[in-house]
Amino acid sequence: MDFHNLSLKEQLQGLKKGSFSSTELTSHYLERIEKYDDELNSFISITAERALIQAQNSDERYANNQAYGLDGIPLAHKDIFCTKDVLTTCGSKMLHNFVSPYSSTVYEKLDAQGMVMLGKTNMDEFAMGSSNETSYFGPVKNPWNKEYVPGGSSGGSAACVAANLTPVATATDTGGSIRQPASLCGLTGIKPTYGRVSRYGMIAFASSLDQGGVLAKSAEDAALILEAMSGYDPKDSTSLNVKHIDFQTNLNESIKNLNIGLPKEFFDAELPPYLQKSIQESVDVYKHLGANIVEISLPNINLSLPIYYIIAPAECSANLSRYDGVRYGYRCKNPKDIDDLFMRTREEGFGSEVKRRILIGTYALSAGYYDAYYLKAQKCRQLVANDFTEAFKKVDVILSPTTPGTAFKSGEKTSDPVEMYLQDIFTIPANLAGLPALSIPCGEHEGLPLGLQLVGNSLQESTLLQFAQAFQSNTDWHKKLPNI
Amino acid sequence: MSDYLKNWEAVIGLEIHVQLSTNSKLFSGASTNFGALPNTQACNIDLALPGVLPVLNEEVLKMAIKLGKALNANINSPTSFARKNYFYPDSPKGYQISQMDKPIVEKGYLDIEVEGVKKRIGVTRAHLEEDAGKSLHDDFEGQSGIDLNRAGTPLLEIVSEPEINTPQEAVAYLKSIHSIIRYLEISDGNMAEGSMRCDANVSVRRKGDEELGTRTETKNVNSFRFVEKAIQYEIERQIHELESGNLIVQETRLYDSQQNITRPMRSKEFANDYRYFPEPDLLPIKLEKDFIDEVISTMPEMPEQKRERFISEYNLSSYDADLLALDKDLADFFEEVSKVSGSPKLSANWIMGDLSAQLNNENLNIKDSKISSKKLGELIIRINDGTISGKIAKDVFEKIWISGGEVDETIQKEGLEQVTNFDEIESMIDKVIQSNPEQHSQYKAGKDRLFGFFVGQVMKASEGKANPKQVNDILKEKLEK
Numbered sequence: 001m002d003f004h005n006l007s008l009k010e011q012l013q014g015l016k017k018g019s020f021s022s023t024e025l026t027s028h029y030l031e032r033i034e035k036y037d038d039e040l041n042s043f044i045s046i047t048a049e050r051a052l053i054q055a056q057n058s059d060e061r062y063a064n065n066q067a068y069g070l071d072g073i074p075l076a077h078k079d080i081f082c083t084k085d086v087l088t089t090c091g092s093k094m095l096h097n098f099v100s101p102y103s104s105t106v107y108e109k110l111d112a113q114g115m116v117m118l119g120k121t122n123m124d125e126f127a128m129g130s131s132n133e134t135s136y137f138g139p140v141k142n143p144w145n146k147e148y149v150p151g152g153s154s155g156g157s158a159a160c161v162a163a164n165l166t167p168v169a170t171a172t173d174t175g176g177s178i179r180q181p182a183s184l185c186g187l188t189g190i191k192p193t194y195g196r197v198s199r200y201g202m203i204a205f206a207s208s209l210d211q212g213g214v215l216a217k218s219a220e221d222a223a224l225i226l227e228a229m230s231g232y233d234p235k236d237s238t239s240l241n242v243k244h245i246d247f248q249t250n251l252n253e254s255i256k257n258l259n260i261g262l263p264k265e266f267f268d269a270e271l272p273p274y275l276q277k278s279i280q281e282s283v284d285v286y287k288h289l290g291a292n293i294v295e296i297s298l299p300n301i302n303l304s305l306p307i308y309y310i311i312a313p314a315e316c317s318a319n320l321s322r323y324d325g326v327r328y329g330y331r332c333k334n335p336k337d338i339d340d341l342f343m344r345t346r347e348e349g350f351g352s353e354v355k356r357r358i359l360i361g362t363y364a365l366s367a368g369y370y371d372a373y374y375l376k377a378q379k380c381r382q383l384v385a386n387d388f389t390e391a392f393k394k395v396d397v398i399l400s401p402t403t404p405g406t407a408f409k410s411g412e413k414t415s416d417p418v419e420m421y422l423q424d425i426f427t428i429p430a431n432l433a434g435l436p437a438l439s440i441p442c443g444e445h446e447g448l449p450l451g452l453q454l455v456g457n458s459l460q461e462s463t464l465l466q467f468a469q470a471f472q473s474n475t476d477w478h479k480k481l482p483n484i
Numbered sequence: 485m486s487d488y489l490k491n492w493e494a495v496i497g498l499e500i501h502v503q504l505s506t507n508s509k510l511f512s513g514a515s516t517n518f519g520a521l522p523n524t525q526a527c528n529i530d531l532a533l534p535g536v537l538p539v540l541n542e543e544v545l546k547m548a549i550k551l552g553k554a555l556n557a558n559i560n561s562p563t564s565f566a567r568k569n570y571f572y573p574d575s576p577k578g579y580q581i582s583q584m585d586k587p588i589v590e591k592g593y594l595d596i597e598v599e600g601v602k603k604r605i606g607v608t609r610a611h612l613e614e615d616a617g618k619s620l621h622d623d624f625e626g627q628s629g630i631d632l633n634r635a636g637t638p639l640l641e642i643v644s645e646p647e648i649n650t651p652q653e654a655v656a657y658l659k660s661i662h663s664i665i666r667y668l669e670i671s672d673g674n675m676a677e678g679s680m681r682c683d684a685n686v687s688v689r690r691k692g693d694e695e696l697g698t699r700t701e702t703k704n705v706n707s708f709r710f711v712e713k714a715i716q717y718e719i720e721r722q723i724h725e726l727e728s729g730n731l732i733v734q735e736t737r738l739y740d741s742q743q744n745i746t747r748p749m750r751s752k753e754f755a756n757d758y759r760y761f762p763e764p765d766l767l768p769i770k771l772e773k774d775f776i777d778e779v780i781s782t783m784p785e786m787p788e789q790k791r792e793r794f795i796s797e798y799n800l801s802s803y804d805a806d807l808l809a810l811d812k813d814l815a816d817f818f819e820e821v822s823k824v825s826g827s828p829k830l831s832a833n834w835i836m837g838d839l840s841a842q843l844n845n846e847n848l849n850i851k852d853s854k855i856s857s858k859k860l861g862e863l864i865i866r867i868n869d870g871t872i873s874g875k876i877a878k879d880v881f882e883k884i885w886i887s888g889g890e891v892d893e894t895i896q897k898e899g900l901e902q903v904t905n906f907d908e909i910e911s912m913i914d915k916v917i918q919s920n921p922e923q924h925s926q927y928k929a930g931k932d933r934l935f936g937f938f939v940g941q942v943m944k945a946s947e948g949k950a951n952p953k954q955v956n957d958i959l960k961e962k963l964e965k
Binding site: 081082088090095098100101102104199200201202203204206207208234235236237238314315317318320321322324326327328338342362365366367370374 | 528531532533534535536537538539540567569571573576577578579628630757759760761764765766767
């Protein structure tokens with residue numbers, strides 16, 4: 001049976017009715033991983049044995065009528081979420097041997113719902129990259145065309161969902177790491193409001209920007225999993241203490257008379273004609289559904305990329321200081337003294353993109369430069385956030401492309417970091433302002449998918465998902481999957 | 485004071501690290517107990533595992549607010565944390581969570597007194613930060629051991645203005661801070677165990693100079709006496725250097741108490757750039773006025789207030805009040821004794837006299853006193869009601885100290901009650917006069933000095949138990965006859 005053509009709700013129904021077992025479902029995906037992942041390289045660890053035990057336990061719970069909300073549904077976790085007794089590498093040589101002694105809150109929450117972990121997915125090293133080419137465990141291939149990148153940093157999660165190696169995967173987004181791979185792999189990817197999903201046990205890149213989320217095949221699937229992941233966590237002091245979390249009740253409500261903002265700054269950018277066309281067609285779909293289209297302005301939005309490339313490296317330069325070879329992870333051989341241990345461990349354990357960002361961040365925080373770079377960037381960040389606050393007085397969501405184009409070829413941008421950084425030009429602003437944003441498939445060009453981004457006001461994930469659902473109820477782009 | 489100070493003036497600022505006596509660490513739930521096996525009190529957060537996050541222990545906010553109030557300082561709201569970046573093996577995150585721009589306590593002061601002269605010392609700030617672990621260099625055959633039990637223990641760093649000018653003032657200031665933190669019960673203040681540590685910034689300049697001299701920072705000074713000696717040494721060293729035409733190097737120095745010198749720490753080629761920036765894992769903390777007021781309402785009376793009250797309520801001298809109020813336990817003991825005895829002045833004398841001497845002899849704290857405040861109070865009652873003389877009371881005190889017995893029982897058992905029976909005293913006096921006819925004649929001839937001789941003889945005959953006032957009265961009458 002082609003379980004992978006079922007939605008999560010359909011899979012749950014099948015499990016509840018006893019049409020099939022979690023063991024069967026899990027085995028199906030494990031077989032597909034076995035068959036296809038050698039080439040895609042979307043997993044760093046495949047936890048087959050553990051998954052089958054979890055599936056068996058789930059089957060027993062169904063038999064005893066004690067099943068949890070998402071019981072028996074398989075998923076893959078981005079290898080940035082610490083998982084007790086399982087290798088957790090963050091895509092780095094630095095943690096190539098790190099078996100976590102504890103689990104992240106995200107893992108715990110989904111585990112408590114009875115979900116079955118198939119494995120840990122590949123990613124750019126420490127989530128720094130937009131093509132999944134910086135992973136110590138090798139690049140991930142885009143299932144749509146294996147000469148192309150799947151995007152990053154959650155490229156492994158995106159590729160394995162797109163290739164139906166798992167029904168759904170967790171991911172993280174610091175500047176676009178969920179939405180950009182969603183766009184490049186034809187998926188629905190959502191990054192919620194900063195503070196919705198606990199960061200405890202999610203290995204930090206840039207603490208004030210990092211946020212966990214989901215890569216799925218539809219808004220409906222994404223809503224289901226995001227709801228289970230979200231919630232206040234006393235272990236994360238930046239977690240939002242919002243009691244009522246409901247991403248599903250309004251999912252199918254009409255968007256009639258709601259307002260969509262089109263920021264003129266995004267559309268002034270030189271977009272490829274195929275992208276302009278797809279976006280226009282998407283806007284027409286929404287118009288047809290009764291939404292109002294409003295032109296808006298986000299006057300400081302062009303500052304986003306430079307702000308991001310000060311703040312994210314600054315925070316990462318401190319966050320990554322703990323990888324010193326003293327307590328866990330990689331340690332250089334035969335250190336002469338403590339300085340040699342620190343320097344050679346970090347020299348040998350980090351890849352070049354990580355080092356580049358640590359250097360940029362260290363520089364930006366240095367005495368004499370702090371005011372000019374870090375402090376100024378924080379002030380500008382507030383300007384960008386204010387732009388959104390103004391805009392959301394007029395509109396319910398803000399629409400734009402997710403990425404400047406379709407996936408690019410492997411190796412095409414690796415030698416030009418700035419070119420690579422431009423991949424995130426549309427996605428970064430939502431991270432700076434801490435706002436929820438998602439990407440849904442909205443077209444295709446030369447056999448590669450295209451994504452549409454919607455940014456919502458703070459805590460308005462349900463509105464975003466409602467817009468995504470409305471689109472997906474009237475289009476088929478999300479149903480198209482690569483032929484692997 | 486030595487000659488050299490005629491032409492020179494020292495400028496001293498102190499940075500005092502106080503380990504707060506919370507049950508758990510500043511940002512984790514691990515225990516803060518002293519002396520556990522290495523790394524048994526370090527949890528995932530203290531080990532800085534990938535993905536862990538700090539959560540503030542709110543108890544420290546209350547402690548800091550109390551200290552701020554006691555230092556007459558402002559409490560900042562919001563107060564915020566910052567990361568101080570540096571690599572060191574016992575600093576597991578590679579940064580220390582501290583406070584930079586918005587320390588919880590700012591702009592306070594403390595009044596000190598040295599040799600009768602009062603002086604106000606400004607307190608620049610007091611901020612919260614986490615302690616580091618410890619590196620152990622013995623027993624590891626060419627490697628070092630790291631013990632992270634102490635990592636994450638909450639510290640308050642109290643920074644003074646450079647308004648201290650002598651080692652004696654520095655010690656008075658330090659003792660005053662020590663007294664405050666003990667009063668507030670926010671730290672045990674044990675300098676030997678490192679729960680209170682003091683770094684001294686010292687510079688010297690010629691008297692009358694406006695500009696400050698180059699300063700050094702002396703670390704590792706772990707007793708009041710050493711603070712005084714280390715600063716004294718550093719002042720003399722700097723003056724000697726300058727008078728010899730040398731310059732002072734801005735550096736960190738360590739105090740060596742064995743040799744009573746300071747010496748430079750391993751010099752670093754580059755100054756540390758700590759690259760402070762706001763801690764993104766902790767949001768700024770807003771301290772509501774109600775919360776602050778509630779915390780302040782739980783504060784005990786502070787040494788300064790207590791001192792004033794002792795003077796006005798008990799009529800103590802300023803000297804007595806000072807000594808008693810400095811230590812909260814001692815002050816409490818005094819008030820208990822005073823309440824039982826109804827005689828504050830005598831209570832103060834006994835506590836600072838015989839009791840302090842005994843405690844010092846046996847190196848005990850007031851809390852470990854072998855005679856309770858109640859017993860000492862009862863002893864003083866027996867002096868006041870004439871049961872025993874002050875002199876006999878000293879014997880009773882010593883006996884109880886050793887035996888742990890009750891006051892009245894001891895007096896009775898040892899037959900130490902004062903003789904107040906008129907007839908008994910009269911008969912003793914008669915005997916003494918009879919046995920010393922020559923002295924009696926001389927006295928009557930006008931040699932008044934001999935009165936003391938007769939008192940002594942009577943007291944001797946009574947084994948010290950005769951009531952001295954009665955002896956005086958009766959003797960005077962008899963001798964005149």
